[in-house]
Amino acid sequence: METAAKTLRFRRSAAITVAAAVGFLGALPMLGGGPWYALILLVPLAIALWSWRSGTDVTPDGLVVRAALGSRRVPWSEVVELAPAPKGGVAVRLASGAVLTLPAVPTSALPAIASVGGELTRA
Numbered sequence: 001m002e003t004a005a006k007t008l009r010f011r012r013s014a015a016i017t018v019a020a021a022v023g024f025l026g027a028l029p030m031l032g033g034g035p036w037y038a039l040i041l042l043v044p045l046a047i048a049l050w051s052w053r054s055g056t057d058v059t060p061d062g063l064v065v066r067a068a069l070g071s072r073r074v075p076w077s078e079v080v081e082l083a084p085a086p087k088g089g090v091a092v093r094l095a096s097g098a099v100l101t102l103p104a105v106p107t108s109a110l111p112a113i114a115s116v117g118g119e120l121t122r123a
Contacts, residue, residue: 006059006060006116007057007058007059007116008057008058008059008109008112008113008116009055009056009057009058010055010056010057010058010102010103010104010105010106010109011054011055011104012050012051012052012054012055012103012104013051014051016047016048016051017048017051017052019047020044020045020047020048020051021044021048023043023044023047024041024044024045024048027040027041027043027044028041046068049068050067050068053066053067053068053069054066054067054068054103054104055103055104056102056103056104056105058112058113058116058117059116060116060117061075061076062074062075062076062077062078062079062117063076063079063092063102063117065100065102065103066103067103072100074092074094074100076117077095078094078095078096079092079093079094079095079117080093080094080095081093082110082113082114082117084107084110085101085107088106088107089101089102089103089104089105089106089107090102090105090106090107090109090110090113
C-alpha cells in the first residue's frame with residue numbers, strides 16, 4: 001500500500017484578506033467624489049490578491065514559490081542550503097548562487113522542510 005506524498009503548504013494569514021475586504025468596503029464611498037477615485041479601490045484588491053495567492057509549497061520533488069501573479073518551481077537538486085532569512089522566515093540558497101526567500105514560511109518550519117526534502121539532508 002502506497003503512502004501519500006508529504007506536502008507542506010504555507011500561506012499568508014486569512015486576516016490579511018479580510019482586512020483588505022474591509023478596506024475595499026471602506027473606500028467605496030469615495031466613488032462619490034468622481035471616477036478617478038475608483039483607482040483607490042485597486043489597492044485593497046491588490047493586497048487581497050497577494051495575501052490569497054502568495055505562499056510556498058514544499059513537496060518531495062522540490063519547492064513551489066507562489067507570488068501574486070506567478071510561481072516558480074525549484075527542484076531539490078538546485079537547493080544548496082536552507083537557512084533562516086536575515087529579516088525572519090526561511091531563505092534558500094540555490095546552486096546558481098541566488099538567494100530566494102520563501103514567502104509565509106516561519107523559521108520554526110525549517111526542520112519540517114528539511115525532512116520533506118530528504119535528499120538535501122543526505123548531501
